[in-house]
Amino acid sequence: MIAxxxxxxxxxxxxxxxLEARLGKNSQNSSRPPSSxxxxxxxxxxxxxxxxxxxxxxxxxxxxxFPPIPEHVDQTHEHRPKTCSSCQADLADAPPFGMPTxxxxxxxxxxxxxxxxxxxxxxxxxxxxxxxxxxxxxxxxSGQYDPSVQAMTALLRGEMQQSVRQTSHVMTHILHVxxxxxxVSKTEAQVSEALAPAYQEAADFIQKQxxxxxDETGWRQEKKRAWLWVAVSGMVSVFLVHVSRGAIAAKxxxxxxxxxxxxxxxxxxxxxxxxxxxxxxxxxxxxxFKSFLDYPGECRRIGEALLHQKKRMFRLWNRVRDGTLExxxxxxxxxxxxxxxxxxxxxxxxxxxGSSQAKCxxxxxxxxxxxxFVDTLxxxxxxxxxxRALRFAVLMRKRSFGCxxxxxxxxxxxxxxxxxxxxxxxxxxxxxxxxxxxARLKKVPPPSLLPLSADQDEKLAMVA
Numbered sequence: 215m216i217a218x219x220x221x222x223x224x225x226x227x228x229x230x231x232x233l234e235a236r237l238g239k240n241s242q243n244s245s246r247p248p249s250s251x252x253x254x255x256x257x258x259x260x261x262x263x264x265x266x267x268x269x270x271x272x273x274x275x276x277x278x279x280f281p282p283i284p285e286h287v288d289q290t291h292e293h294r295p296k297t298c299s300s301c302q303a304d305l306a307d308a309p310p311f312g313m314p315t316x317x318x319x320x321x322x323x324x325x326x327x328x329x330x331x332x333x334x335x336x337x338x339x340x341x342x343x344x345x346x347x348x349x350x351x352x353x354x355x356s357g358q359y360d361p362s363v364q365a366m367t368a369l370l371r372g373e374m375q376q377s378v379r380q381t382s383h384v385m386t387h388i389l390h391v392x393x394x395x396x397x398v399s400k401t402e403a404q405v406s407e408a409l410a411p412a413y414q415e416a417a418d419f420i421q422k423q424x425x426x427x428x429d430e431t432g433w434r435q436e437k438k439r440a441w442l443w444v445a446v447s448g449m450v451s452v453f454l455v456h457v458s459r460g461a462i463a464a465k466x467x468x469x470x471x472x473x474x475x476x477x478x479x480x481x482x483x484x485x486x487x488x489x490x491x492x493x494x495x496x497x498x499x500x501x502x503f504k505s506f507l508d509y510p511g512e513c514r515r516i517g518e519a520l521l522h523q524k525k526r527m528f529r530l531w532n533r534v535r536d537g538t539l540e541x542x543x544x545x546x547x548x549x550x551x552x553x554x555x556x557x558x559x560x561x562x563x564x565x566x567x568g569s570s571q572a573k574c575x576x577x578x579x580x581x582x583x584x585x586x587f588v589d590t591l592x593x594x595x596x597x598x599x600x601x602r603a604l605r606f607a608v609l610m611r612k613r614s615f616g617c618x619x620x621x622x623x624x625x626x627x628x629x630x631x632x633x634x635x636x637x638x639x640x641x642x643x644x645x646x647x648x649x650x651x652x653a654r655l656k657k658v659p660p661p662s663l664l665p666l667s668a669d670q671d672e673k674l675a676m677v678a
Contacts, residue, residue: 228568283318327363327391353655359401361651363391367398368405368647372629375613405647406625408654413628416452416635416663421469423447425592427477428468428484429600430459431608434616435623442607442627443467444634446599449665451634453607455623461486475586477597480576492583495597499577499584500524506562506570513570516562523555531587531595541591548588556581603634635663 272278292314295305334348350356359367366389370381378398385393393401420426426447433442433455443454445467456463464483468476477493478484484492503524506517530547533539559581562574577584587593607630617623632650636643650660 228566281318283316287318325389327389330360355655357404359391359393359397361648361655363393364401364405364408364651365644365647367393367401368625368629369644371398371402372610372625373633373643375610377614402625403621404654405651406621406628408650408660409628409632409647410624412650412660412663413452413631416450416631417454419664420445420447420450420452421472423450424474425477426468426472426474427597427600428464429478429597429604430463430481430483431604431611433611433623436617436619440616440623442604442611444600444603444607444630446603446634449635449638450663451603451631451638453603453627453630453634455617455627459483475590475593477594477600479597480580489580489582490586492580493586493593493595494577494580494583496524496528496595497597497601502573502577505573509568509570513562513565513568516558516565516574517570520555520558523551523558527551527555528595545588548585552585552588555584606630606633632663639665 294310297303298305332350332354334350336345336347338345355361363385367381367385370376370384371378376384378395381398382393382395385391385398426445428443428445430441430443433440435455435457438457440455440457441459441463443456443463445452445454452467454463454467456466459481461483465472465486468487472487473491475491475493476484476487477495479495479498500521503517503520506513506520509517527548530539530544530551534541534544556578559574559578562570563578565571565574587595607626610626610630617626632646633643636646646661653660
């Protein structure tokens with residue numbers, strides 16, 4: 215009986231320890247989003263505690279940023295003092311002294327859309343008497359809205375994240391273009407159709423790249439669970455709304471025959487890509503190592519040692535990124551760090567059964583994907599590119615709760631693709647939307663989203 219009770223007590227203690235560790239989960243030691251953190255439970259960094267808090271806004275000595283004087287000025291108003299501020303003398307006939315101080319004021323004119331009335335005249339033939347009606351020219355839209363209105367509607371819906379009702383209000387009462395909620399949805403679908411060829415070209419392009427950063431986040435489609443996927447390579451980003459978070463969606467995004475290097479987290483949907491052609495995100499690994507600290511004894515020691523080796527690794531990597539450490543020296547100095555990390559993971563695999571042991575075992579299955587960035591030029595140790603690309607979409611999801619239809623999902627993935635790609639290439643989104651809608655009207659392909667050349671792509675990436 216004593217032996218049985220001792221065994222039962224050990225199991226109960228292990229279960230209590232596991233439950234307490236679950237209670238300690240937050241965005242710093244798990245994949246939970248920061249919004250799920252309970253107020254006051256997130257551990258503060260020592261550097262933040264020791265650093266003196268500064269007031270928000272510009273600091274003393276800040277030079278300030280002032281808008282440049284516009285090249286074109288519509289009206290110039292000249293102001294002169296009437297009397298001297300010292301002796302009150304009349305300054306009406308006094309000559310000016312030095313250059314005047316220029317104060318620029320911007321004023322919005324009344325917004326008044328340009329309305330075109332196209333009259334299709336009936337003409338009766340003098341010979342046979344048949345009446346022929348004139349047809350609209352090819353560059354005239356069949357509906358009420360030209361490409362500028364269509365582009366503005368898409369900009370309000372996508373970039374400004376306005377609801378259908380809010381978009382209708384802005385178009386009708388501020389821009390003075392009458393537009394019902396139904397027409398907002400219809401116009402959005404027209405813009406989506408205009409962007410489809412450019413989106414498909416970008417999707418085909420990204421599947422042929424040698425290095426891709428991929429990630430996914432939750433979405434809604436027709437009030438059902440869906441997922442928003444993203445793939446980033448260079449200056450091109452492609453989004454995909456899919457009802458699955460499995461390998462079928464990952465293959466639809468990356469291509470079933472993907473042969474490049476994939477940077478991602480450890481989600482099982484990417485396991486069809488060989489681990490030697492992957493790079494695991496070390497930001498996610500850091501959170502896993504932090505979760506080891508929730509357990510006492512050997513598990514905590516292994517977690518602290520892994521975090522220490524990770525810190526050493528990133529110190530070296532930051533020097534490589536900044537150009538202060540040669541890559542050959544980096545690879546040489548990484549050898550003992552690599553060996554130490556793998557040894558610690560093997561020690562964690564031998565721990566008593568628990569989440570930490572399972573994580574070590576899972577990471578070791580993908581050990582070939584831990585240090586690809588050390589051996590392969592151009593690969594990064596984190597998946598920040600894909601995660602940054604998803605941030606805007608996450609904010610959109612919080613406001614809209616996803617899409618009510620598959621048609622809305624197509625607009626979302628195409629608009630986000632265009633927005634993210636043009637943003638990385640520092641191109642104007644509104645002008646592109648107008649050009650794409652004009653191309654749809656003329657039944658020609660829209661402007662390409664692809665970079666002009668590999669050299670330009672690299673230069674833009676360095677600037678970004």
